[in-house]
Amino acid sequence: MERCTCSKAGSAERTAGATLTQPNDSALVTIDLYPYVGETPPRAFRSWLTPNPLFYVRNHFSEPEIDLTSWSLSVEGSVSTPLSLTSGQIEAMPKHTVPVTLECAGNNRTDLEPAVPGNKFQCGAISTAIWAGVSLRNVLEQAGVGPGATEVLFEGADAGEPEPGYGQTPYLRSLPLEVAMHPDTLLTYEMNGEALAPEHGHPLRLIVPGWYAMSSVKWLRAIRVIDYSFEGFFQTDRYVINSGLRKPDPVTRMLVKSHINEPEHGQALSLGEHLVTGVAWSGSGRISNVEVSDDGGVTWRPARLDGPDHRYAWRQWCFSWTPSKPGHYTLMARAQDELGTWQPLEPDWNALGYAINGVMAVCVSVTG
Helix, strand or coil: CCCCCCECCECHHHHCCHHHHCCCCCCCEEEECCCCEEECCHHHHHCCCCCHHHCCEECCCCCCCCCCCCCCEEEEECECCCEEECHHHHHCCCCEEEEEEEECCCCCHHHCCCCCCCCCCCCCCEEEEEEEEEEHHHHHHHHCECCCCCEEEEEEEEEECCCCCCCCEEEEEEEEHHHHCCCCCEEEEEECCEECCHHHCCCCEEECCCECHHHCCCCEEEEEEECCCCCCHHHHHCCEECCCCCCCEECCECCCEEEEEECCCCCEEECCCEEEEEEEECCCCCEEEEEEECECCCCCEECEEECCCCCCCCEEEEEEECCCCCEEEEEEEEEEECCCCECCCCCCCCCCCCCCCCCEEEEEEEEC
16 A cells, blocks of 8 residues: 655655745644634644644634623523523532543545545644533533433524525534533633633633534533434534445544654654654544554554543654664554554545544655
């Protein structure tokens, strides 16, 4: 299987101007302006926590202006006691803090061939933060969930026309009741110890650990407990896996995946020992194994898991690599989660470009 995408001259020719082609490490890589979409610069992945200014941003509509003095969160629908909660009332509830990696469902969309529509994400639509707020379960228990409830619907304050002719709609997503009632599903108002910034959902953002981030509704203003399966644009028209071979499947949990931080693609290395590092994650459990290949996936050797080990956050890994001789090498990494699921070599193509988790290839040239 050919994984190298370099020219016949190899990667050495790409290295001379590498510093000129690297993204700005102190700012997001802009993908779109209206609404704003920006990727985390790859070098930020070397930190287990993503600094707030470098945490990727994915907006569906323009960022809403919210007056906190008049803002409240409504909880209604199939509940015994409808609620209207101010930010002060929410912050007075027991605080729950959870490290969570969020990945946009369209991350690595540019890996697919043939190309698909949507934001042209490379590898930076993923970041990790420590989120703090209240357990959604506490709020739902205060409201009293009705006996026939099956889902919980979340509404953001952002709104617009998702595609020509559809009409105006707020951003709406639902969760199965059992996911909404999990104690780690959060209504958050803090991110890495700071108040949520407007671009990340101030004053309140839903965080659904393990799920692709389209479920973590920003600028949350309403929660409705329902007794039916919600069908809306961002639930059934988008965020579905449509391969053209069967009925579309909904996008839910993040698939097992890994990323190589160092060395960088196109880098020139000297002959000798080098440390290959990266991160790996899965929405279905902790990472149990990472393996590295230096021959394009023919053979694999185990890497060492490193750094903090949290249920919903990516895991750092490292691998000591000594190339046997000068030449051109294709490095690859693959991860396995605690359920035994291995990351595939190739991503599954789908028409909207979601849940892309094929292995990453990094080509380097080694000189004597």
